[in-house]
Amino acid sequence: MDLTLWLGQSLAALAHRPDGVLAVAETAPALVDPVAGGPFQVGDWEFVTANADYLLGGTVLTVLLTVTSLVLGFLLGFPAGAIEVYGDGVLRTLVRKFGVVLRGTPIIVIMIFTYYVLPIDIPINAIVAVLTAVDTALGPTPFTVPTSVPGPFMAATLALGFRSAAYQSQIFRGALESIDEGQLAAARSIGMSRLEGIRHVVVPQALRRSVPGFQNEFTIVLKDTSIAFAIGLAELLKRSHDLFLQQTTAVLEIILFMSLIYFVLTFVVNRTLDYGSNYFAIPGDSS
Amino acid sequence: MTNPRTDDGDGRTADDRRGDGDERTAPPSSATAATDPLLRIEDLHKSYGAEEVLRGVSLEIDRGDVEVLVGPSGSGKSTLLQCLNCLTEIDSGHIYLGDTEVTASDTDPNEIRQQIGMVFQDINLFAHLTARKNITLGLRKVRGMSAEAARERADAELDRVGLADQADSYPAQLSGGQKQRVGIARALAMDPEVMLFDEPTSALDPELSNEVLTVMDELVDEGMTMVVVTHEMRFARGAASGITFLADGQIVERGPPERLFENPSHERTAQFFENISHDHD
Numbered sequence: 130m131d132l133t134l135w136l137g138q139s140l141a142a143l144a145h146r147p148d149g150v151l152a153v154a155e156t157a158p159a160l161v162d163p164v165a166g167g168p169f170q171v172g173d174w175e176f177v178t179a180n181a182d183y184l185l186g187g188t189v190l191t192v193l194l195t196v197t198s199l200v201l202g203f204l205l206g207f208p209a210g211a212i213e214v215y216g217d218g219v220l221r222t223l224v225r226k227f228g229v230v231l232r233g234t235p236i237i238v239i240m241i242f243t244y245y246v247l248p249i250d251i252p253i254n255a256i257v258a259v260l261t262a263v264d265t266a267l268g269p270t271p272f273t274v275p276t277s278v279p280g281p282f283m284a285a286t287l288a289l290g291f292r293s294a295a296y297q298s299q300i301f302r303g304a305l306e307s308i309d310e311g312q313l314a315a316a317r318s319i320g321m322s323r324l325e326g327i328r329h330v331v332v333p334q335a336l337r338r339s340v341p342g343f344q345n346e347f348t349i350v351l352k353d354t355s356i357a358f359a360i361g362l363a364e365l366l367k368r369s370h371d372l373f374l375q376q377t378t379a380v381l382e383i384i385l386f387m388s389l390i391y392f393v394l395t396f397v398v399n400r401t402l403d404y405g406s407n408y409f410a411i412p413g414d415s416s
Numbered sequence: 417m418t419n420p421r422t423d424d425g426d427g428r429t430a431d432d433r434r435g436d437g438d439e440r441t442a443p444p445s446s447a448t449a450a451t452d453p454l455l456r457i458e459d460l461h462k463s464y465g466a467e468e469v470l471r472g473v474s475l476e477i478d479r480g481d482v483e484v485l486v487g488p489s490g491s492g493k494s495t496l497l498q499c500l501n502c503l504t505e506i507d508s509g510h511i512y513l514g515d516t517e518v519t520a521s522d523t524d525p526n527e528i529r530q531q532i533g534m535v536f537q538d539i540n541l542f543a544h545l546t547a548r549k550n551i552t553l554g555l556r557k558v559r560g561m562s563a564e565a566a567r568e569r570a571d572a573e574l575d576r577v578g579l580a581d582q583a584d585s586y587p588a589q590l591s592g593g594q595k596q597r598v599g600i601a602r603a604l605a606m607d608p609e610v611m612l613f614d615e616p617t618s619a620l621d622p623e624l625s626n627e628v629l630t631v632m633d634e635l636v637d638e639g640m641t642m643v644v645v646t647h648e649m650r651f652a653r654g655a656a657s658g659i660t661f662l663a664d665g666q667i668v669e670r671g672p673p674e675r676l677f678e679n680p681s682h683e684r685t686a687q688f689f690e691n692i693s694h695d696h697d
Contacts, residue, residue, distance in 0.1 A: 311540035314503055315599075319554035319606050320530035329557060334544045411544050413588030 173379035177386050180372055184383075187368035188390050190282075194354045194364060197286045199347060202293025209294060210301030215327065224298070231295035237356050239292055244284035244360040253283050285357035293350050300342035304335035340406040347402070348395045365390060452514070454479040454641055455500070455610055460509035462495055469495045471665035472509075477610075477658075482642045484652040484673070487662035488688060493645040494537075496662070497612045500643065501534050513609065530558060533603030537615040539595045541587040547574060547598045548583040551605045558606070573601035577631050593624030597631055604635075611635065613644040647692060653677065661685045 177184075212224045231239070243249065256278050264274035308331045316326030355366040363371075369387040373380040453476035462470040470492045477483050485493045498504040500511060502518065502525035511518040518528050542550050551570035555561040561569070574580050577597040587595055596616055603611060613632065617625035629651050635642065636655040646652065652659055653673050660670040661680075669682050680686045 309538075309540070311536060311538050312542055315534070315536060315540035315542070315602075316553075317503060317526075318501055318529055318532075318534035318536075319602065320526050320558040321554065322526055325557055329553060330542050330544075337544070411588065412586045414543060414586070 173376070173382045176372070176376050176379045177382050183372070184365065184368055184386065184390070187363060187365040188394075190363060191351070191354050191365040192394065194282065194285055194289065194357060194362070195347075195351045198289035198293055198350050198354070201286060201290025202297045202346070202350070205291065205294035206297025207301050209298035210305060211327075213298060213302045214305045215323075228295040228298055231292055234292075236288065236292050236353055237359055240285060240288035240356055240360055243288040244281065247284070247287065249280050249283050249287075252287065253278050253280065256283070279362075281357065281360045281362040284360055285354070285362050289350055289353060289356075292353075293346060296346055296349075297343070300339045300346060301335065303342070304339040305331060307338055308334050334411075337406070337409055337411065340402060344399050344402050347398055351395055351398075352391060453477055454481075454514060455643070456510075456512040457496075457500070458510040458512075460496070460499060460511065461507045462492075462499060462504070463507055469665050470499070470506075473662070473665070473667055475660060475667065475670075477641065477643060479609075479641050480639045481657045482636050482640075482644065482655050484656040484659045485643065485645045485662060486647070486652070486659060486688070486692075487668075491662040492665040493662055494614050497534070497614050497643065497645060500610075501532050501612055502528055503534070526558075530606050531609045533606060533608035533611040535596070535599050535603055535611065535613045535616045537618055539587075539592070539599050539619065541595055541598055541602075543587050546584050546586055547579060547590065547601075550587070550598055551602045554602065554606055569605055570601075573605045574598070576604065576634075577601045578627075591624060592620045593627040596620065596624075596628045600628070600631055600635075610641045610643065613642065613646065615645050615647070617646065617648055649677075649689075649692060661688065663688075 209224050209228065212221055257276060260274060261276050264276055267274060312330050313326045316330045317323060354364055357364050358366045358370065361367070365387055369383050373383045455477040457473060457475040460470050460473040461468065473496060485496065487493050495504065499506050506519060513528060513531060517523060542553065545553060548567065548570045551573055552566040555566035555569055556563065571580065571583060574583050577600055579594060579597055582590060582594060590598065617628050620628065625648065629648060632651065633655060656673045658670060659673050659676045661668045661676065663684055668684055669676070669680065676685065677689060680689065
């Protein structure tokens with residue numbers, strides 16, 4: 130089957146759900162009669178391909194959750210790293226302590242906290258309001274702007290996003306600290322404020338140096354989206370689990386197929402970031 | 417940045433300690449009579465923690481003067497330059513640039529730094545920008561120049577330091593001497609009143625030092641006011657209008673180069689020049 134067609138169909142299926150995009154379609158998995166026998170039976174692979182759309186739908190959710198978590202992680206983690214390097218006083222102490230706590234807590238514990246303890250309706254309502262406003266502002270479009278966010282997705286984004294922020298802050302802290310102080314002094318010597326110097330001289334170099342750390346973080350977040358299984362989010366692992374509960378002889382086939390999807394995603398993104406890193410590398414710079 | 421260190425307990429005499437007193441009045445050779453000094457430093461004190469790096473330094477530099485600061489490592493030369501450029505806060509004293517008090521609380525240090533160019537020992541080019549963009553960055557962001565005007569100005573400055581053909585090279589693609597010349601061009605582009613040089617050649621091979629010193633000699637000929645920390649005695653002899661010898665955060669003596677080299681008033685100064693000439697044999 131054509132991968133882009135799968136993806137297109139899954140996205141289309143997601144986009145036209147009347148009850149909202151992210152409430153992933155609970156289309157019943159297709160049933161294929163298992164053929165009796167050992168592992169790698171033809172019938173089990175047929176079961177996998179027959180349910181490929183169902184798994185791809187979960188993959189779309191996995192990718193979406195990775196993106197929202199990394200974006201939240203970057204938006205919080207980058208300033209946090211900058212505060213750790215350049216800030217002082219109470220703010221810096223708070224950021225550091227918060228990071229230590231987040232990094233010292235298992236991700237599944239954080240996720241269960243955001244799902245069962247946090248008043249999750251508040252951020253959901255805020256985002257739904259924004260999405261609705263965007264939808265209204267755009268008017269009729271060929272695609273549908275999502276106007277609802279399910280609780281598990283929000284809880285998973287917050288958990289993965291905050292945890293990622295705690296790690297990304299360390300990536301950026303290291304990168305910012307690696308830029309020689311003298312360059313900031315030079316920027317100030319030609320009349321730039323400290324902030325301008327940081328923005329125009331230090332940050333562009335620090336971002337380049339944070340790519341390898343960020344690649345690592347991307348891979349970790351993508352794989353850790355599977356933890357959202359624990360709060361019932363229908364991402365790739367949850368859907369795979371649903372399938373092999375239905376046809377227990379196909380466990381191995383489903384796990385192999387799911388692993389292949391995770392691998393392809395991480396591989397493609399890492400290669401893309403490698404390419405981007407080389408493209409933006411400073412000519413003649415060995416670091 | 418090297419941590420300023422005070423050499424102490426090496427047999428300074430009371431006479432040495434008295435410092436700048438009478439020597440300050442020695443007239444710089446090219447002093448334009450009856451005009452106020454361009455740069456005036458009064459009783460400057462600066463400590464890093466418990467260590468007092470500058471212990472009451474006073475100095476006046478006229479427009480067009482080239483003042484060379486010499487002294488043993490840790491004597492406070494670099495710190496003095498950083499104070500002049502507001503890159504470090506002073507503890508007490510006053511600095512005036514023309515009629516403006518640099519050290520006044522309502523003076524914007526960013527304004528002052530535009531008028532005082534700085535060339536660093538470790539060069540400090542912006543590593544992610546080409547030679548040209550190292551220069552245009554300040555013109556664009558600080559001066560608010562258009563991209564086109566900034567580019568023209570940058571190319572003119574690169575031409576001035578003999579690097580018109582390296583405009584598109586990145587720092588890592590340039591030799592040490594070329595980098596330092598870009599560093600000078602970057603400072604010159606801001607049209608400074610004074611140029612400060614903090615050991616501009618001490619990180620370079622003698623061969624590469626020469627190309628930098630040639631550029632500096634040209635600036636002297638153009639009448640630029642300069643304060644130069646250096647151990648390049650050839651430059652000091654040829655270009656300086658005055659030499660100030662600092663030790664332990666104080667001015668030991670100051671005078672025209674001929675007198676300081678040939679006939680220093682203080683034993684400490686004589687000893688220093690003796691050591692320097694041995695180093696450079």
